[in-house]
Amino acid sequence: MKKVRLLAASAATLSLLLGAVAALAQDPIKVDPDNNKLLFENDRVRVYEVKSPPGNTLAMHSHPAHVVYFMGPGKAKFTTADGKVTEAEVKAGEALWSDPVTHSVENIGNTPLRGVVVELKDAAK
Secondary structure (H helix, E strand, O other), X not given: OHHHHHHHHHHHHHHHHXXXXXXXXXXXXXXXXXXXXXXXXXXXXXXXXXXEOOOOEEEEEEEOOEEEEEOOOEEEEEEEOOOOEEEEEEOOXXXXXXXXXXXXXXXXXXXXXXXXXXXXXXXXX
């Protein structure tokens, strides 16, 4: 019975920690202003440039629904707030869609990751 209680307590603690990580996740431009540059913003969209040198990790941050257009090839490792890890290799000129997400991004390639992110705001306006 002690093992069951301990496991339940551990699961509850992990859930609280993951929720805290997601709550603390910030705007990527504020998390890494040296590698993220705001290009345009209004009440509908926000557009910014990302430059991430090899080995750089952008700490946990959040995005609303968005599109990323890659200006060069690269390889990245994404870790979501719940700990799920995925890797992706992208090509220059490729565009990818993402639903809202909280994650960290590590450049695991040999080239800088360069892209333009277009984040969607409330479309009802």
